[in-house]
Amino acid sequence: MSEKKKSFPFDEFESKWQELWAAEKTFRTAGPGEDGFDGSKPKYYILDMFPYPSGAGLHVGHPEGYTATDIMGRYKRMKGFNVLHPMGWDAFGLPAEQYAIKTGQHPRVTTEANVDNFRRQLQALGFAYDWDREVNTTDPGYVKWTQWIFIQLYNSYFCEEEGKAKPVSVLEEKGWSREEIDEVRLAFIHEAPVNWSPSMGTVLANEEVEEWKAKGETVERRPLRQWMLRITKYAQRLIDELEPLDWPESIKMLQRNWIGRSEGAEVEFAVAGCEDVIRVFTTRPDTLFGATYMVLAPEHPLVDEVVTDEQREAVVAYKEACATKSDLERGDLNKDKSGVATGAFAVNPVSGEEVPIWIADYVMMGYGTGAIMAVPAHDERDFEFAKKFELPILQVVDPGGDEEWQGFTGEGVAVNSGFLDGLETGGAKAKMIDWLEKEGKGTRQVNYKLRDWLFSRQRYWGEPFPILWNKETGEHAALPEEELPLLQPEMEDFKPTGDPRGPLLKATEWINYSGEFERETNTMPQWAGSCWYYLRYCDPKNAERFIGEEVESYWKNVDLYVGGTEHAVLHLLYARFWHKVLNDLGHLSTKEPFEKLVNQGLILGEDGQKMSKSLGNVVNPDDVVSEYGADSLRLYEMFMGPLEQVKPWSMKGVEGVHRFLAKVWRVKEKVSGEVSSDELAKVTHQTIKRVQESIESLRFNTAISAMMECSNAYNAADAVPRDLFVIFLQLLNPFAPHLSEEVHALLGGEGLLSEMNWPLVNEELLVESEIQIIVQVNGKLRARIMVAAEASKEEVEELALADENVVSFTEGKTVRKVIVVPGKLVNVVAN
């Protein structure tokens, strides 16, 4: 331990203030129906992406976003808002379960210990959370409502006419059968090839596959019966209703790309010599004349029907080869085209030509219809395939100019296309679709890349589905709401069974609900809890509803949401979907959960690399706190640069802000009640203005610069008026709450800074009697002159032209023009 003397005793006072805030519940937020609630105040709901409490504890990325929201929350509170700024735990998840498999320790025990550690670490940073609102996704009181929401999804369908979800009871009244209703539920059972991970013993959502593969897990396609959520019904609304949100354009873009809307047509190709019809989706119906062959995905159901006897053997062999290929082999690693002819032919509906039908793995069963019309002249993939297998290539688009038409995928003028010849691509598309619709050979069609959400997992540590199965009929039904929450049975062996029904299969007593019914053994994915936690914070203890109606109508949705980009398409899309369903069903008053979204940038290691154990560049917040204090950590994380930006860590930088705080600490020695200083008053009030503007626009780095300048002015002065310094401490309080409170208390200040009103700017103090004017000659700075603030344009011009340096630069030249920007500058144009 170094003998380094601490420049101020943060180790003594930081914990003191934290204890006081906790004991007095300084940051408790009263909501509707609670003591002390003042409904006349405007609300401001600030949300952090709640952490998964891992065993590793906080890393420096957490306090970045959390400090930003903390500053905003404290500021808004001082500005007279009812601020909701809560924290909680996304506590279901695989690591705890895997730890349990290894050690036999129950995931609940591990999770609790991790949560306690996270809470301790966050509290040591002095965040102004209302800890009475803490939520934990694994609490029975929380699980109950996650399951309740699932039942709402289960009991709803998407009404196409109104474009919204409605209860299935509407359909029952219309006389729909049970089977028909099961077909349209928003939560439904579906048997389809899914992403099954043998190494983890669970299935995964499409969205998760890459992430886990990157971590070394194996994932393969396998047909299984799974719970799905019909998010695809909301594809269009998820695009449209994204538009007005105050989100980073990049995130909106990611969501739009993920949903992947494309417009085109569905076209029917008759199979020659039989009744079968192959439907294809195309975004380029204008190129239909150029469709010289077709390709079916190897898994396409028509393959076995159309294949000729001569080709059967080759087709079967190819299908088998594809089935055993991993996604990686089929995708990234193998861009080489492969395929086999089926021997069958289809009829191009517009040209009447017979075209061969092939199967190839470059066509995916999961998108569109699983079949394509191949236009090798104007599609790169088809072009490559046609060259390899020597299939005909027919030009149908003229790119114009000298451009090569082979493989040209852009827009141009239709050629060799009968009635489309001479039309531009746009017009040709429209005309072809009209023709197809008139002839009954196709329709206008919009396609989305978005798939329905695979919602079941074969895990122990997740919410069990509140679903019962009839042992006789195999029909499913929702568990009665009174029986929620349905918790997992106590178990000691969490190992995957290899059975795709998951580890709960072993809890035979638990499964057996009654003579007639047994329980569903799947559990929900971790996303379930995080889909609606922001709602629960508003009313965390409500046992009657997931959120009280009065409470919901006050807090509504989140005003500011801060978190990392990694959730751009997962959590942020899922939560929007659930919110919309709950809104459709009348449980929520808003359409979107998060009005404004800000992504904090990644903090890199001191070496500019991403922090990682293997590189040894990880910074532990606990170490920074013990050496420099929580205020220094908070301040440094905000001073590093713009919140959204990726930026490297620097211990020297931490020392820099620590020095600033030490200077503030020393200012108190020269505070005096007697002195008055116009100069310092002006600086202080300028600082109020600058800090305020910076916070409002989330530019915390410049707010800190402004405060540094102000404190430099105090340090240069012989004495600092007490009232001004208190204002300064108020400005500093959201950033460095401990030190500011401590200094304020040492100066004998009454009450808490955090509970004072934000200081008002005295604009009169900011008015200058004399202002500096920049004088340029031909756009180059030549002089600075002081003029009276109320000086006229003419006076300013005259003074500028009289300046010595201006005279020397205009000598021998003719002044052509003088531009005067009042209060700013004069530019003399001379040549």
Place this chain on the structure above:
RNA sequence: GCCUCUGUGGCGGAAUUGGUAGACGCUGUGGAUUUAAAAUCCAUUGUCCCUAGGACGUGCGGGUUCGAGUCCCGCCGGAGGUACCA
């Protein structure tokens, strides 16, 4: 390949949105204090010519303008996302 973001001193970054480029902080250099160090304080720190002062300077090349880091056109580099999506 496509999409989004981004490019300013030795470093992190400012710049009132078209008007003093480099605020604030870090680093470096010189000095004060000290037996010495730490801490603290003062000066200096874009490059070049160096004397007041001047020339150059915001990835590169053009353009618009009295005036461009900021707007327009064309390149180049970096980061992230995504990709047989028909």
